Amino acid sequence: MPTIPHAPPHLSLVQRTKNVLTNGKFAALVLLLPPALILFSLFVILPLLQSGYFAFFNWNGYGEPTDYVGLKNFEQMIGHSVFHSAIWNTIKIVLVSLLVQMPLALFLALLIYKKTPTNALFRLIFFVPYILAEVAAGLIWSFVFDGHYGVTASVGETFGLEPFFILADRDWAFVAVMTVIVWKYFGFHMMIYIAALQGVPRDLIEAARIEGAKPFDIVRYVQIPLIKPAIIVSAFFAIIGALQVFDVIIPLTNGGPSNTSHTIVTYLYTFGLTRLRIGFGSAIGVVLFITAVAVAIFYQRAAMSPGKKP
C-alpha cells in the first residue's frame, strides 16, 4: 500500500483537488501558516521597508511624509561628529569582545569544561551576569562606578584622591561601559566553548598525550582547531551584539558625557526617536540594517569555509 499524503497520480484534477481539500492538507495550510506570515509581515518586514522609504523624508511622524529631502538625512548623519563616535564606540566594543572577552571566555572554558561538581558551580556563577537584564546590570555598575559611593569611591579614598566620576569623564566613560559589557557577556561565550569542548572526542586528546604532547600543545593543536566553528559563531554573536548595545548604556551614561559614549542604537534613539525625527532615525536604521546584513553574509562565508559544511 502506498503512503497516503501524496495523491495517486492517476486521479483526475477534480478528484485531486477534492482530495487535497478533504484530507486536511489545504485546511492546515490556510489555518496554520497565515498567523505567522501576517504577524511577521506586519511587525517586522513592513516597518523595515518603511524605514527605507521614510529615510528620504524630513518627517515628524504626523500626517503623511511629504517633505522629500533625498539623501540629506544620510549626509547629515555622516557629517555628524556624534555619529562618528557612535560608530567608533561600536568598533571598540567589537575589538574588546574579540581581544579580551573571547580569549577570557576560552581560557575559562578550558579550565572548567570537564564535568565535575566544582566546575558546574563555577559555570553557574559565570553565567549569572548573562541572565540578568541589561538595564539591571547597567544600574548595578553605575552604582559601582559612582564617585561618591561605589568601589571607585573606596579606592579613591584609600589614596586620598578627590571623588572621581568615571562615568562623567570623557576619556574613561566608555572604558567603564566596555568593562560592563565584558562582565555581562563573557559567560555566554564561555558556554558556547564549553559545549564545543565537551564534543571533542576524548580519544584524540588521549592519543596526543600518549604521543608526548604537553597540555598547552593539546589546547593549541587539538582542542582549539576542533572548536573553530564554535569560535566563529561566538565572534558572530559578539559583532551582532555590539551592533545592538543599548540597554546597558542608558543607565550607565545615557550617551554622555557630551554625547561621547553613544552606540548606533542609542544614537538612533536619542537623535531619531526622542526628537521625533522619523526620517533621520530611519536613515540610521537603514545604515544599521546594511551593516547587519553585511556581517551576516560575511559570517556565512566564514562558516562555510573549507573544513566545515553549513
Add this chain to the structure above:
Amino acid sequence: MTSKTFLRNLLRVTILCVIASFVIAPLLATALGGFKTNAEIRTSAFGLPESWNFEFYNAIASDPAFWRYLGNSLLISVLAVILTLLVGAAAAYVFAQIRFFGSRMLFSYLLLGLMFPFATAILPLFIQVRDIGLLDSYWSVILPQTAFGLSLAILLFRTFFEQLPRELFEAAYVDGCGYIRFFWRFTLPLSTPILATVGVFVFVQSWNNFLLPLVMLNSREAFTWPLGMMQFRGEFVTEWNRTLAFVTLTIMPAIVFFLAAQKYIVAGLTGGAVKG
C-alpha cells in the same frame, strides 16, 4: 595525586575564584547595599551592614506599583511565549509536513528576522503601532516581540519536527487523523523539549526587554519592571540604598528562575542560538 598536578589544580581554582569574585562582587554589593544607610554605603560598599535594616526592602515590597510592574512584565512575557510557541510551531509544522508550491521561499522569508537587529525598524514600528491605536497597551509590546521571535522559533521547530518519525504520521493518517489534529495531538506533545527551550528563550528576552517597552509604553500603569526600575532610580537619585533594594528585589525572580530551570535556560540561550 602528584604534587605537580596538585599545584596545577590549586592555581586553577585560585584563578577561578578570583574571576568569580569579580563576577559576584557587584551583585553582592547591590544586595547588601539595600540594607545599609547611605552613609554606610559610602564608607564600606562591600562589607556586611552594621545592622540589617529591612526598611527599604519592606517599603518596596509593600508598594503596589512595584508589584504592578512585575505583574505587567509577567503578563507580557507569558503571552509572548504562548503566542510565539503556537504561531511559530504551527508555521514550522506546515513547512516540515506539507510540500507545497513556494514553501522554500516562504520559509526563507520568515527567516529574514535572523539577519538584522530589532532596533533597525523601531521608528516605523512605533508609527505603525501608534496608527493601529495599540500604543501604551500590552499588545504593543507582545505583538512585535512575538513577530521578531518567530524566525528563530520556526527554524528550531522545523528542524525538530522533521526528526519526528514519519511512520507515526502515516499510521495516524491511515486511521483518519487529519493534518491539524495530528499537529495538536501528536506533534506538539512530542516536542516538549524544543518547546521548553524556545519558550524559555522568548520568556527571558521578553522579561528583560527594555527598548521596546520604552518606546511603546507611556503610562506608569502599563510599565514593565525595567521601566519601573529606571523610573524609581530617577525619583531617588541620591538614595542608592533604595535603588539597590529595588534592583535586588527585581533580579531575584530571574536568579531563582535560572537556578530552577538551568538546563533549559543554558540550552535555550546558547545552544538554541548556536543552532540558529
